[in-house]
Amino acid sequence: MRVKTENLQRELDQLKAQIGTLEKSLAEKPEYGLGTGAPAVTRWEMDHALLHQLKARKEKIEKRLSQEIDGGYGLCAQCGKPIHTDRLAVLPDARLCINCARIDSER
Numbered sequence: 001m002r003v004k005t006e007n008l009q010r011e012l013d014q015l016k017a018q019i020g021t022l023e024k025s026l027a028e029k030p031e032y033g034l035g036t037g038a039p040a041v042t043r044w045e046m047d048h049a050l051l052h053q054l055k056a057r058k059e060k061i062e063k064r065l066s067q068e069i070d071g072g073y074g075l076c077a078q079c080g081k082p083i084h085t086d087r088l089a090v091l092p093d094a095r096l097c098i099n100c101a102r103i104d105s106e107r
């Protein structure tokens, strides 16, 4: 139980560092050239999309960590059994164990 939170905390720290670096490089938007799809602009747009993803993931992890503080982290909301660590590694905000998630998606 403890280890999982530490992993989340570590990932959160990494995300924050990545977001910080990206925001710095995105602060200066390159000038649009004459043609569309100038490499610098495309790069900027890609970084922007990436930043968006990182922020979304950061929010999920923060939410998960606050749930851990409330208790019940890593437990299935449906059956109350522990959610497998592999599943949590892929989906840090997973609320259902693999079995319940499967039943849920088949409904």
Ligand SMILES: [Zn+2]
Pocket: 076, 077, 078, 079, 080, 081, 096, 097, 098, 099, 100, 101
């Ligand atoms: Zn379950």
